[in-house]
Amino acid sequence: MKKLFLLLAIISRCVTLYAQNLPQPDKEKYIINDSVFIKTPQGHTLSAVVIRRRDMTGPQPAALFVFIYSDTKRSLAEAKYSADHGYVGVVADVRGKRLSLDGVAPYENDATDVYEVIDWISKQPWSNHKIGMYGGSYSGFAQWAGLKYKVHPALKTIVPYVSAIPGMGLPMENNVFLNANYGWAFYVTNNKYLDTATYNNQERWQNLQTNWYQSGAAYNRIDSVDHAPNPWLQRWLKHPGFDSYWQSTIPYGHEYAKINIPVLAFDGYYDDGQTSGLYYIRQLAKYNPKANYYVILGPYDHFGAQRGGVANLRDYVVDSVALIDTKRITFEWFDYIMKNGKKPDILKGRISYEVMGANRWGHAPSLDKMHNSMLRLYLSNVKKDDQFKLSAQKPAQLTSLEQEVDFADRTTMNTFAYPYPIIQKDISSNGFTFVSDSLKQALIVNGAFIGRLTASINKKDFDYSVVLYEMMPNGEYFELTYFVGRASYSWDISHRKLLQPGKITTLPFSNTKIVSRQLQKGSRLVVVINVNKNRFCQINYGTGKDVSTESIADAQIPLNVKWYNNSFIEVPVSR
Structure with a gap:
């Protein structure tokens, strides 16, 4: 135990030295702590970055971003954006990433850990007990995962973009395992940050798909073709149905009935995992007919939806009206929910969708009523x-x-x-x-x-x-x-x-x-x-x-x- 605390102290000291070398304007404008340790009641430790504006006094609402793609530079940028928009910026790494000494297990721990991060924020002297979460892909999943067992009273809203569902959108779609994310497990589990050298080796992944296909090997032998064990794939292959293993990671069935906070979700027509992101909304509407939710949909892919689209999507020239600013709308929504601000202009119905080819937005009271x-x-x-x-x-x-x-x-x-x-x-x-x-x-x-x-x-x-x-x-x-x-x-x-x-x-x-x-x-x-x-x-x-x-x-x-x-x-x- 003494060795553990000594190692944590060394890590904390190294990150503190990094913070001391921040540009002078940042030091004058913000109170920055990028070596926060959050200890959970279960005995685990997560790391986080917390940034506050020096000119804002008294307890403040917080904007929480939870992600697996640990990157201190990105964490600082996300937290600064939140601080600049009137919130305490908190960016938390999932268990096992960045400064955490635990092992990383994608998807498996977030349902408990995210709730504990929210609870930790609510107990800080700078918190006014109003917290909003936002973010895309894995970060979208993490928001829903944190609602599985109960909704923390300090959590006032979530804003998930293109939310993943393990076992539904990846690594398989409608029970068919896909190769598109084969290298992802290496990317996020090989070290405390990201193994970009491995993940960005597109020649390796292209050759793997071709060599596996031509070899005729069984799918559970694909990592042998790659000559590198893929233990996470092997773990997932044991669950070809959307069984209790996958169900344990997100709200499931009647667990949606207790989700009573406002939700604003973003997704795209060409998001590979759209069926995952909208599954949450469909289940929420099914089990909680009085749920307060909004959805923004447009001609976006998985990454485009997280920033508001691109002018040219896979050689299709997108309608100009479809280009939006996802993060700006997110913080307008936070102001609306947590500061009695104005509702974002785009939200004229529960479902706001861009009609490709018509260059206009349509609105509907539900997903099922987009058509007549x-x-x-x-x-x-x-x-x-x-x-x-x-x-x-x-x-x-x-x-x-x-x-x-x-x-x-x-x-x-x-x-x-x-x-x-x-x-x-x-x-x-x-x-x-x-x-x-x-x-x-x-x-x-x-x-x-x-x-x-x-x-x-x-x-x-x-x-x-x-x-x-x-x-x-x-x-x-x-x-x-x-x-x-x-x-x-x-x-x-x-x-x-x-x-x-x-x-x-x-x-x-x-x-x-x-x-x-x-x-x-x-x-x-x-x-x-x-x-x-x-x-x-x-x-x-x-x-x-x-x-x-x-x-x-x-x-x-x-x-x-x-x-x-x-x-x-x-x-x-x-x-």
């Missing part, structure tokens, strides 16, 4: 050239389109659904493409599309994608949104139900992303369905075993899928 009708379109077998008709009429006779996928063939890949670039000249696919009649008038797609696919396969499971496009009058394709999922989790993401080979099965899908876009007169809606087989995610060989243990040895028999013409999608529209 659902347009049902069937995936017919009526062929036109190399495509099929996306029909508003239910088919009179049940027929099917047949697709064969040879998982042993690694010379080709099935088309991936990811929207990059957003506008494409060609969407040639080895799946099936369905095209609607041209629109006789402009139509706004507003909300999340859903669907019900009817299929039969010769195996016990498969992974598939559904992509929705606008084919514009000039013949180019604007990707609106997409779904990737595992058939055996169609009914319950927590429990797997295998398909019966040869039996016609209905596969509903609904955990999709929201989008808003005004489609032009003369445009057509296009749907592409396909079986997943590519280097970007797990390969489901269909044996019924744990997918992470399947390999190319399970690929002797190709997958045969019959897609039936009573399959349909429902597109949310405002006419």
Whole structure:
């Protein structure tokens, strides 16, 4: 124990020396402490940066930012921003990061630790017992995690941006493990700060995906292909369903009923994890009908939503009105909640969303009321050239389109659904493409599309994608949104139900992303369905075993899928 306190003292002294070397204007303007230790009742220690303005006397409200991406320079900048906007700036590192001597365990400890950080702030002499939290991605997750067991009375609001949900948006999406974040665990756990050298080695991660795919190795052997153990991936692979392990990290079920503080959330149509961020809001509305929440949505990706967008997103020129200042709105909201200030002008309804192509903001009382009708379109077998008709009429006779996928063939890949670039000249696919009649008038797609696919396969499971496009009058394709999922989790993401080979099965899908876009007169809606087989995610060989243990040895028999013409999608529209 003496050694522990001695080490803490040495670390504190080193950081204090760093603080003493701050520019003179900062010393005169702020009271800066970047070596704060927060000891929890459970016996753990977290570190934090606290900055106050010298010209502000008496207890003040606090703005709390909790993150795993420990970086003292960034912590100082975040805390200074809060101080400059009339708040005590507190930036806390999660357990195990920066000055903490505990081990780091992504997602697993935040539900208890965040509450304790809030409690610590509330007991400081400079605190007036009003605290607001903000931040994106992991920091968004941390805010919701801190509400799991109970809401601290000093916490007055949260402002999460593009909030992650472990087990839902990453490392898997709709129960399919993705490779996009493979290097992330190394990035945040290899040391007390960030292993940027490893994480930024994009050649390594690109080669890994290609080498793993071509090797045919099981997914739980992908780190052997990389020649570097990935213990966190192996831990997560043991939980292919959204089970109690994942559920323990965030509010779940009726735990949302007790969340009675105002919430302002930001997300983007092209945020990879949007289904996570909006899951919190949907659950809050479901279990607490009187919840006070607002959501701002626009044409942003995961990083763009955290700052208010970029003018050119994946080669799409964004409407000018969509460009906002996320942090400015955040602190206007803090003033509104904690200082009796004015509500941010953009919040004219619970849901504020930018209509792509119309260059305007729309407003709705809930996510489900962004649209006024659902347009049902069937995936017919009526062929036109190399495509099929996306029909508003239910088919009179049940027929099917047949697709064969040879998982042993690694010379080709099935088309991936990811929207990059957003506008494409060609969407040639080895799946099936369905095209609607041209629109006789402009139509706004507003909300999340859903669907019900009817299929039969010769195996016990498969992974598939559904992509929705606008084919514009000039013949180019604007990707609106997409779904990737595992058939055996169609009914319950927590429990797997295998398909019966040869039996016609209905596969509903609904955990999709929201989008808003005004489609032009003369445009057509296009749907592409396909079986997943590519280097970007797990390969489901269909044996019924744990997918992470399947390999190319399970690929002797190709997958045969019959897609039936009573399959349909429902597109949310405002006419």
